[in-house]
Amino acid sequence: MSDDDSAVARERVIESMEQSAEVYGLSRSAGRIYGVLYFASGTLSIPELVEETGYAKSTVSNVTRTLSRIGLIHRRSSTGGGRRVQFEAEREVWFILQDVFQQYIQREVQTTLRTIRRAEEQVPADAREQEPIQNLRETYEDLEEIVQLASEYSAAELREALETYEQ
Amino acid sequence: MSDDDSAVARERVIESMEQSAEVYGLSRSAGRIYGVLYFASGTLSIPELVEETGYAKSTVSNVTRTLSRIGLIHRRSSTGGGRRVQFEAEREVWFILQDVFQQYIQREVQTTLRTIRRAEEQVPADAREQEPIQNLRETYEDLEEIVQLASEYSAAELREALETYEQ
């Protein structure tokens, strides 16, 4: 087993992360930068990330800011040692997914639910349109609860909950 | 309660659907066309959708094809009555979400998992890189199972499973 093989394998996983990034509405560069940080033994600075990824300094600067804001990476402002800003990947993928649930999906579900409820109040009870909206509301109420609970469990707990549920 | 109010309320819900469409990686036009079909009493043809949405015929043609492929709307090829192709919205939102789970998320999780496992085989057991990958694999294995089970339950069942789970 050569270092080459190992490097190729790592590259494949990073490419997979690039793809996943797109699914989450991020750019491919964000996926790569996260991936490089994920496999880095310690923390990396912006010049090091430029070296590793081949992206321009400005790109790395912008992307790291975005990733930090979302919580995919952490800014280790080790102002003690040097001026360099150090970045570290959040390696607990489940934490990231929980954040996505809380920040995006839950928000999306809640705002939609608000709109639906408001619409339901405005539409008279005898209107034809009432029925589909009512149906929509009920599904979203279930969704709200599901997302809420799912974001509180760990991956293993969630799996357990679904596996042990019967009828 | 005037018809205007009712129309406004419906418009708000459709706008909300436009926004949701973006979250699912679809265009706003897809959200609107789905919304119009959702509130339509029966089925609508392409010329009718052009009239209702204001989009060009070509846009409606392309978007309806996409939405049909994904399963958000159904092609009622009522070749019996006339030549017109009729479209109907899939109003069971949970069915749609299950499809998204099955077709996209599950696929995404599985391909990632395959890549991770292949990488794990290539990296020797004593390598430093082994540990983070192993962690990643375990989370994704949980994810695979979660997505699989979640896509089999109804919204109410899923909610019930999470609510009744203890420890």
Add this chain to the structure above:
DNA sequence: CTGTTTGTTCGGCTCAATCCGAACAAACCA
């Protein structure tokens, strides 16, 4: 068979996102 209605495909326009390089700002070093 001719004209009309419906639906798809094609090329082009517009706009937004991504990324780059250059300019700038700030901190460190000698």
Add this chain to the structure above:
DNA sequence: TGGTTTGTTCGGATTGAGCCGAACAAACAG
């Protein structure tokens, strides 16, 4: 202090997605 390294911000080039109108194809009506 002057020079170097690091980080951010800005304007611009490139690319892709979304949408349109026109051309084309196909089915129906008279």
